[in-house]
Amino acid sequence: MAADQEPSASSAGTFQQAADQLKSAFESRLEALSSQGASPDDGLKALEEIRIQFTGKKSELSTLMASLKDLPKSEKGQAGKTLNLLKRDLELGIKEFKQKLEESKKAAELAREWIDVTLDDTYLASNTRSHRGLGSLHPTTRIQYEIEDVFTSLGFDILDGPHIETEFYNFEALNIHENHPARDMQDTFYLKDGNLLRTHTSTIQVRGMMNNKPPFKVIGPGKVFRCEKIDASHESTFHQLEGMMVDKDIKVAHLIYFMKTLLSRIFDRDDLEVRLRPGYFPFVEPGFELDIRCLICEGKGCSVCKQVGWLELLPCGMSHPNVLRAGNIDPDEYSGFAFGLGLDRLVMMRFQIDDIRHLHSADLRFLQQFP
Ligand code: PHE
Numbered sequence: 001m002a003a004d005q006e007p008s009a010s011s012a013g014t015f016q017q018a019a020d021q022l023k024s025a026f027e028s029r030l031e032a033l034s035s036q037g038a039s040p041d042d043g044l045k046a047l048e049e050i051r052i053q054f055t056g057k058k059s060e061l062s063t064l065m066a067s068l069k070d071l072p073k074s075e076k077g078q079a080g081k082t083l084n085l086l087k088r089d090l091e092l093g094i095k096e097f098k099q100k101l102e103e104s105k106k107a108a109e110l111a112r113e114w115i116d117v118t119l120d121d122t123y124l125a126s127n128t129r130s131h132r133g134l135g136s137l138h139p140t141t142r143i144q145y146e147i148e149d150v151f152t153s154l155g156f157d158i159l160d161g162p163h164i165e166t167e168f169y170n171f172e173a174l175n176i177h178e179n180h181p182a183r184d185m186q187d188t189f190y191l192k193d194g195n196l197l198r199t200h201t202s203t204i205q206v207r208g209m210m211n212n213k214p215p216f217k218v219i220g221p222g223k224v225f226r227c228e229k230i231d232a233s234h235e236s237t238f239h240q241l242e243g244m245m246v247d248k249d250i251k252v253a254h255l256i257y258f259m260k261t262l263l264s265r266i267f268d269r270d271d272l273e274v275r276l277r278p279g280y281f282p283f284v285e286p287g288f289e290l291d292i293r294c295l296i297c298e299g300k301g302c303s304v305c306k307q308v309g310w311l312e313l314l315p316c317g318m319s320h321p322n323v324l325r326a327g328n329i330d331p332d333e334y335s336g337f338a339f340g341l342g343l344d345r346l347v348m349m350r351f352q353i354d355d356i357r358h359l360h361s362a363d364l365r366f367l368q369q370f371p
Pocket of ligand 1: 199200201202281284287315316317338339340341
């Protein structure tokens with residue numbers, strides 16, 4: 001300010017001029033800062049310097065504020081207003097700029113710390129994933145899923161059931177009463193509380209009947225347990241897939257149709273040789289054993305088919321009236337078929353595995369053959 005304008009020239013107009021100058025100086029500093037393209041951290045530091053310079057205790061604004069008291073009363077009001085407006089504009093400018101910098105700081109952090117939580121399926125689809133330490137589906141699980149697909153496409157529902165069962169679900173409801181010699185057909189692991197480890201998935205038939213009103217079609221895959229002597233074709237823990245269809249007028253022809261459809265889809269060939277033999281199971285009448293020509297030795301005889309060339313694959317039959325009754329179904333109105341597919345044998349046939357013990361061995365040399 002020129003000396004001749006002081007002090008009386010410190011009019012409201014002069015204050016306005018000073019305020020305008022300060023404001024435009026401030027704005028050009030901010031513009032310069034934003035065009036510098038500094039990192040958000042450096043920008044915040046520079047902004048703090050600008051804040052101190054323009055609004056701090058030693059700023060020109062503070063000096064002007066302090067000089068207000070020397071103004072004549074008539075000018076004080078207008079000059080004070082001008083300075084307050086300037087102060088507000090400066091503070092607002094700082095605040096907005098700071099917000100922008102903080103946002104870009106956050107965006108930079110997010111970009112830096114970004115993690116892909118989605119599953120990369122190209123990676124999973126790779127044939128060599130097991131060599132990279134990634135797991136893959138066990139062959140039994142794969143076959144189970146395939147069979148589930150076949151049956152769901154035929155309108156079947158998939159059911160589940162517990163491994164620990166009561167005698168009722170494992171035996172009684174299946175027409176195997178206490179002291180029935182058929183209980184000896186299945187060497188059972190009993191628990192101390194009188195329950196047992198289910199010896200077959202037929203328990204799921206019973207649960208299926210109790211929870212569904214006919215007509216229905218269900219399958220129930222799962223682990224089963226028997227106190228077996230373990231050899232190339234026997235394990236104490238193995239897998240079955242139970243199936244049951246109940247409707248009016250269900251006949252053996254329906255059973256055969258579904259079993260043939262299943263096997264040809266699973267083995268993807270129509271030259272499979274199968275044979276039906278009578279088979280005894282207390283819960284079906286008539287009961288059958290559906291055998292398949294051994295695919296490992298093509299019928300010549302091997303350890304898996306116990307040298308006979310045929311493998312028992314599919315016990316099945318028409319549901320016994322007592323079983324339907326135990327499941328609250330009137331056998332005079334409805335009939336049904338049931339089957340219990342041995343999943344492990346199917347897996348062995350499909351992948352040419354000659355010893356069932358491989359399946360539960362948890363041996364990576366075996367499992368890595370199924371990437
Ligand atoms: N549950 C029988 C078993 O494990 C198999 C079976 C199921 C037989 C259904 C007939 C019908 O031996």
